[in-house]
Amino acid sequence: MAARSEPAAIAAPLATANGLRHQYLVMAGMALALASAPLLLYPVFLMKVLCFALFACAFNLLIGYVGLVSFGHAAFFGTAAYAAGHAAKVWGFPPELAVAFATLCSAALGLVFGWLAIRRQGIYFAMITLALAQMLYFFYLQAPFTGGEDGIQAIPRGRLLGVLDLSNDLVMYWVVLAVFLGGFLLIYRTIHSPFGQVLKAIRENEPRAVSLGYEVDRYKLLAFVLSAALSGLAGGTKALVFQLASLTDVHWTMSGEVVLMALVGGLGTVFGPIVGAAVIVSLQNYLAGLGHWVTIVQGLIFVACVLAFRRGIVGELGRLLGKPL
């Protein structure tokens, strides 16, 4: 037992890192920063960042903590955008119900997509999600209620619970912030739940998890549905913010963007997708003048990440600090 002392020494900092107290601190700091951000930045821009941050976090739940790579997540984001838009505009739903309905639609869609896709693994899983999402895209292109190329425009933001007038951007911002924080905390809890432990075990070694008696397909399916629902929450909220649901939201490039956000921020990190979303949305906003060159800049970032910062911004930062972020 000569080797005993050495690994135990490595273990000490890790054990405290597992206490995760620093993550609560970062979380509090983030909430504070986001609460004061409208003083400096344009609320609509911030809302866009928050919607995509939630979307990226939901996506990261699958890729980072279950090891499932979905290339079809735009389907959930876009379906929710249409559902919220239609419910609010045509059926006259109040915003909270419109978003709840949208989330439910995406969850149901996630159940179907997930049920079909989790029978396969790795690249086949990814291809099935992509194929299903593409089928849905062409359905939405033709379906009358989506407005085809025009999308659903002038979606009313309405009054939250009949009280708060969301047409005021700042009021809307507080609501979006609450939605984001709620979604983020749910994901955080999921990662650190008994369920999350099993997910991590599946990610690390699926056959071993099976041999311990876990019905891994059911765990994967539940994770998939959760991810789809939270992507829907993000998409539905985004439709209200911009008062627009369009084909862009269901297009495969949207699925690609969320992959990019999670990757730039750091796969399998708690805060990475948020940073990734902020970076990508900022690029799109501030480099909008460059037109199509934005795509090229994004491509370069992607290449740089894959070559030099495999762990993403937050992943590398966490490694430097010696603490998981």
Add this chain to the structure above:
Amino acid sequence: MAGDGTILETQGLTKEFRGFVAVRDVALRVRRGSVHALIGPNGAGKTTCFNLLTKFLQPTAGRIFFEGRDITGLRPAEVAKLGIVRSFQISAVFGHLTALENVRIALQRQRGESFDFWRSEKLLERWNGRARELLDAVGIGAFADVPAAELPYGRKRALELATTIALEPRLMLLDEPTAGMGREDVGRITALIREVAKGRTVLMVEHNLSVVADLCDTITVLVRGEILAEGDYARIAADPRVREAYIGSEEGRA
């Protein structure tokens, strides 16, 4: 069907892969409380047999009975829930989880399925004590908070054993527990298996014949997918057909 002393029995177990018969008409009978070895040259079908018994593969023909119950049609997780727990040829640990968490994943099975994503993982801490006991039992108590991936190979196998025992299996299937180990580790793992085999039933695939001689009550020799011989070590070692199969196909391995 199964007599009193039989925990696992197969009848006519066969697995065919596109015309290649990996396992042919195997009738295996594992006595309760025994340590039973499955040996044979490379490609004899030992691991395929394991995969069939744990339902990771579906047999082409034949039946499998566990404690008298036909388990041929069950899914792998169902077989595991009945108490047949396997290990893998390449050490199967959850690399980014700590040793303690690895064992706890198994202990967590006691609460049934864990679909409660809204609860805190803190409620798993009630198994920390038991997990530490198990880690101590296999001699890696000091590594409880080390990520499994950072453990040296021999310790990983010990961790795998601790995780397996945590489920209180009725039948343990160990796939080459000493594969790829140095002499010192082999000795340690052999002692460990002897310890955990007390009061349990173990079926193991093993290449290292000295380990087999040391540990096992019954040995089944598999060659080209078929049972060639069965008996205790002395009998197997004296069997000329076994010698021929071994020396003929992989000299010096034993």
